[in-house]
Amino acid sequence: MTIESSVYVYIVIKNKLYKGVKFKIFYFTIMIKKIILSLILAAAFVFAADPVTIEGRLTEIPGKMPSNDLYSYVYVFKYKVSKVVSGKLDAKEVLVGVYNPLIARGKVKDKMADKAKGNVGEFKAKAKHTLKLIPLEGNWDGAVEDEYFDDESPRYLAVEVNE
DSSP, X not given: OOOOEEEEEEEEETTEEEEEEEEEEOHHHHHHHHHHHHHHHHHHHHHHTOOEEEEEEEEEXXXXXXXXXXXXXXXXXXXXXXXXXXXXXXXXXEEEEEESTTSOTTOOOSTTGGGSEEOOOXXXXXXXXXXXXEESTTTOOSEEEOSOTTOOSOEEEEEEEEO
C-alpha cells in the first residue's frame, strides 16, 4: 500500500517567488526504504567497529618516520601476529597504523588522545606488543605514511599499544 502526497516546489529567482512543478512523492514507500537502509548501514558500522586485540611482534619499520613538527600522521608498521586475544583476525601478518609514533603512547594530548593509548615509549623493530585494533578506513582521514603500497591487505589503526 502506498500513501501518495503532493509537494509543490517554490523557486525564488531575483527575489521573486515562482510556483514550480507539482511533484508526486510516494512518501510511505520511500520512507520505509530509507529506514531499512539506515538500519542496515548502522548495523554494518557497529559490527565493523568492534576492536580486535592481538599480541604480535613488530617485524620492521620501513623507511624513516617523519617528525611531528609539520603535521600529524599515521605511520604503518607490519606486525607478525602471535596470538589473537579477542575479536576475529585470521591473518598471520597485519599492517597497523599508529598515530604519531614518535610520541609515546599515553602522552598524546590532542584530539586523537583516545586513539593513542598504551605504555609504549618508542617503537622498535622486533619488539613484542599487545595491540587493540580497529579498521583504519573510517577512523582516520588524515595523512598516512604507508610504505606497503603494493600490499592490498587491510590496514588497521592501533588505538592502544602496550608492551
